Every structure is written in C-alpha cells, then in structure tokens.
Amino acid sequence: MNNMQRKIAGGLERAFAARGFAEPSVEDLRDTAGVSLRTLYKYAPSRDAMVLLALEHRHQRYLAHVFGDSAGSAPHNLNETLERVADWMRVEACHGCLFHSAVASAPNDANLRGLLEQHKSEVSQLAVAKSRTGINPSDIMVIIEGLTQSWSLSGEKALSSAKRLALLVEEKPV
C-alpha cells in the first residue's frame, strides 16, 4: 500500500511539475504514474485528490532536500539554506514553486490555499531556525520567495542577490 502510494504520488508530482495542473488529463496522469486507471482512482478518488497527493509528496521532498533529512546532512546557516534552495531549482528545473502554481490554476480552492499556507509557514519556520541572529520571519520569507520566483528569469544571479540580502539583514536585525 505504502509502496504503491509513493509510486503514484511521485508520478503525479512529476506530471504536474512538467505540464502544469490544468493540461494533463487523468489518462496522462495514469501514464506517468505507471498504473491502471482503476488503481489510480483507488488511491486518489478524484482529479482534485490527485493534485493533493502530488503536493503532499512535493512537500516532503522539498523539506528533505532543503533542510536535510534524518540522514544527517542539514544546512548550518542561512547561506547554506539559500544555496540548497537554489540547488533545488537547478535539479528540479523548477518553473517556480509548485504550490503557487497549483493555487494559480485554481485560485478559489480553499483546500489548495490551505496547503500553500501550511507549506510556506513550515518552510519559513525552519529557515528562521537556521539564522544566527533572530531574523524576522517575513524577511526571510521575502528573500526565499524572491529567490524562488526570480530564479527562472535571473538564474544564478538571483542566488547571489538573495545571499547578499540575507547577509545584510542578519548583520542588522530589526
């Protein structure tokens, strides 16, 4: 059960990340998940549920990548955290944040909005804990969101900008 669920969730995440949340049909999702239609609907009884499943999987993977998992490798400061965020963008060839994409495709879905808030608050909380000084949570939020969003436009330049901003605001906390 768990094994199959991971397989499906991973496939769904890949499909939505590559083609957005609007375009892929359920049959497309079935193909990238590599299961039958019936099994797909068993683990996610509607297309909306498939979106939620993909986002939950994404959340886990993002946290593991950026903040390290139990395997012991975790960033030691804000600078390293930002580098990991950039690395995530590089590896996933991300068109920006998948949670924002999901909300953008269905702006009136309260469930999605809830997931987005939960995801972002968890991320900012973990990031604040990496700071030496008691950095303002919304400061780090602006920096991380700015880095994530402008990555696809500025690339590596966005990373050095984000690092510079973080350094300055850590030197002069509010």
Place this chain on the structure above:
Amino acid sequence: MNNMQRKIAGGLERAFAARGFAEPSVEDLRDTAGVSLRTLYKYAPSRDAMVLLALEHRHQRYLAHVFGDSAGSAPHNLNETLERVADWMRVEACHGCLFHSAVASAPNDANLRGLLEQHKSEVSQLAVAKSRTGINPSDIMVIIEGLTQSWSLSGEKALSSAKRLALLVEEKPV
C-alpha cells in the same frame, strides 16, 4: 475598434484574475467581457489569444499604477515604488503575479514565457531607475518578486520587510 478592444481586454483580465487561467470557459469570458461570442472571437481568434490580450492589458495597467503614467504622478525613489507595488496588491486583491499565474497554467507555452520575461525585465529596469545608488537589477528583482509573492501570505509585513531590504542594499551597493 479601440474602444471595443479595451472593453474586451479589460473584461478578460478581470475574469482570468478572479478565476485563474484554466477554469473560465469561453462563454464565461464572453459574459465578463459583455460582448457576443462572435465579437469576442473577432478580437481574439482563439482562447490562447484571449489570454495574450488580457496579459497585454494587465501589463499596461501595472506599469501605469506602479511607475505612474504621463499624468505626472510618479514615485521618486525605491521606497515609494515598493509602496506602490503593495498598493497594487491591495487594490487588485492579487493572488500573486498574473504573468506567473499564466505561465504556471501552461508551463510549456513559449509565447507566455516570452511575455513574462518581457514584463519582468521592463519592471526591473524601471525600478532600477528609481534607485539613488546604482542598485543591482537582480537585487531589486528578488525584492519585488519576494514582496509580490509573499503578500498573500504575510500581508503588510511583507511590505516592511521589502522596504527594509531595499534600504540596506541601497546603503551597501555591491
């Protein structure tokens, strides 16, 4: 011709901003545009063209709001510029940037991606011109994107964070 085009473009922009780019059907778009189906297709011969029309209209309105139009009221510095961005978010009750939303709904559409890049580069160029010191374009990009994106989560706190960051990086240019 011009009058009708503005009416249609404005209606399309409102519809997509309120309900996202995936959900509204062409008949929904017709309703919010307030014209007949035939006229709508005359000015935008396909649904994709309707998206482009809406985004062009959005681009004009955004620039006019944030950087002032020929009517004489323009921001004098970075701080004021950021306040105008925040004001835009307040007024438009924006779920983030509409261009990013469009790209998120169709990540493989090259036309959309081109429009996004063009929009953002124009914005950052105009913003840089508002800075006293020669601020790094990608710095201001990260700040504006961060403010825009985290507005829906942090609200006014995002604005003061963005202003603080801008102040710091203007004091210590690269």
Place this chain on the structure above:
DNA sequence: AGGCAAGTAGAAGGATTATTCTACAGGAGC
C-alpha cells in the same frame, strides 16, 4: 485447493468545451 485482495486493460456514459456557422438588427457613407 480455494477464496480474497489488489492489480491491469480498456470500454461506456454523460457532461463540458472550443470553435464555427446561421439569422438578424442598427447605423454610416456614397
């Protein structure tokens, strides 16, 4: 051995959608 849980493959239904087309009304210009 036999039955049950969980999988594949794919057809069918019913609804929605983008686009095109027909039929008609009002107004401006020659």
Place this chain on the structure above:
DNA sequence: GCTCCTGTAGAATAATCCTTCTACTTGCCT
C-alpha cells in the same frame, strides 16, 4: 435607398474529459 460594416443571440459540431464499470489476471494466506 441601398449596401457594407459591426454588432447580438444562440444553435450545431466535433472533440475531449472525468468518472464508473466490466472482465480478466496474479499472488498470498489459511
């Protein structure tokens, strides 16, 4: 007066999509 342009209203088409359902297979447990 007549014609052309631009508009409305709405039907028809052809395709796509989500969801459900049937028929069949495989492996595991008692």
